[in-house]
Amino acid sequence: MNEASSATTALAAAERLFRDGAVGEGEDIAAFLDRFAARLARAYHHGELSYAVCDSIAGDLWALLQGLWLDGVAHRWPALFQQVHEAFDAGAYHARADGSDDPVATYTDPAIAAIVAALDGAN
Template sequence: MTKMCDFLETFLMQVSGALAEVRIADSDIRKWAGFMANWEFYNSTALRIAQKYQDRELSYEVCDRLMNDLWSGVLTGLGESNATELPEPFYGIYEAFDAGEYHRKTDISDDPIADFTDPMIFELLRRHRL
């Protein structure tokens, strides 16, 4: 578990100063998780991303991009394994960031990050006592 928890910290240190361009490749996931369907890796990494977002250590844009990259890895993992269920809480955190990607009002006067992402992340972290 420690190796997986270290992934995000190490990855972010490697790309410090370039967070706007940071991407997680499948090769990064394989290196740290061992295999693409390692749900424990996705869950622990997603919880760390959510906590860093809530603590304002990472921006919404960076977290959303990281979660989208990890989602691609989950889809690869589903294809390589016999898994039939998505990892939780990973998927809930992915959905929380996804909810901030689009406006619901046609005049875009709403704030989907404040209205959806922030409360969803707060609740998910509360449930997981982080």
């Protein structure tokens, strides 16, 4: 698969997550983000979306949530979403100055695996 078709496949998978996880009638943004975070974590864990795509989505939604929170629109902070965001965010920073470590494998992958295991255990 070439880079263009890989990007198209990732975009289609991300679009499915949004379409299938749309905000339900009467659902607050925190509930939506928690539900969406579960879908995002599972999609990453099962190899449906790359780290880069998931990290970007989680970061963009976190920025949106920050704005809503500051504007008084969000009344509750989404705990699961925060965990998933932190798991992806942890993969962005190298612990070694020379960048020879793999923060995604060291931090993100085990954190997402634990989140998915907890979600699957709760179902």
